[in-house]
Amino acid sequence: LARPFVIARKGGKRAQKKEFKKQQKAAEREAVAGAAGAGDSPPEGDRAIGPDGRRGPSGQKLKGPEQKTTAVAVDPPVADNPFVTPALEAENVHRVYDAIADHWNHTRYKAWPRVEGFIRSLPFGSVVADLGCGNGKNLPHVKAAGGFAVASDMCAPLVRIAAEEHGACGLVADCLVTPFRSGGFDAAISIAVLHHLSTEPRRVQALREAARVLRPGGLFLVYCWSYEQDDQLSRSRHRFVAQDVLVPWSFRTPGIKKVKGQEKAEAEAQALAREAAAEADPGSADWQEQPPVCQRYCHVYCEGELDKLLAQVPELEVVEIYFDTGNWCAISRRRHKVAEVS
Secondary structure, three states: OEEEEEEOOOOOHHHHHHHHHHHHHHHHHHHHHOOOOOOOOOOOOOHHHHOOEEEEEOOOOOOOOOOEEEOOOOOOOOOOOOOOOHHHHHHHHHHHHHHHHHHHHOOOOOHHHHHHHHHHHOOOOOEEEEEEOOOOHHHHHHHOOEEEEEEEEEEEHHHHHHHHOEEEEEEEEEEEEEEOOOEEEEEEEEEEEEEHHHOHHHHHHHHHHHHHEEEEEEEEEEEEEOOOOOOOOOOEEEEEOOOOEEEEEOOOOOOOOOOOHHHHHHHHHHHHHHHHHHHOOOOOOOOOOOOOEEEEEEOOEOOOHHHHOOOOOOOEEEEEEEOOOOOOEEEEEEEEOOOOOO
């Protein structure tokens, strides 16, 4: 049931109107969350999502135009060793996330409904490895389910945020080779990480590493962006022109709310900066008012591609493959005994 609107009678009409809007937004969020959690697929039809826009994985209303991408050529690996990080990933994944971590954190604040559902379905006391934890938005649900999470990510600023904001046990580590003991976890999650790996051997190694840290019978959930994106399937803002793409990150991403007076203060600060730059170098015409747009590398997955990768990891038994709001997803179980290949 939607939350009933209660309008405060104190503070005059302006306060009443403000309170009404606040409660209306809260009711809309509850309705979206309830619809997303009611079944295995995202809400269907304009009646469920509203006639004026699309919704993202967390159920939030998406603003702005579709996000365009640029195709990028992926060079063949310089070595057979999957642990060697390609220059494309170093430049367009690692360096980018180090640069945008604080800003990115403000746009990622809620676990996706089916990820939350997976975490909360784990037995009480489960030890969970979050392989590529980002800012740790999934970690509160591990705690709420009575579990214990160990979070890791290649981006040190994001690990710091996860530790400070969620009290996480976190460390900087590559998801292809973690310092964790084999068989030490009851479950592992890899959410929106696999699509940042540029070669198949590296993707398979990331899956093998997840299998290694799981105990027999342990569960693994993986999410990666899908190539198939349209209003009926994903209702996301992304449109991919190829499977290997650069996805722009703007520091003016929709969804970040400015506090009252912040826009005016920023405008004044920028005006002062322009004046200072002009005084220091009157001929400088390349002074930039905003940081440059960062380009994130992604390999997006076609239907069946994730299945083929998992088939190369005999330690994992696929339980379910599904599509969830612009992502191909899989739940796998660590086998108790791996069949020997003759």
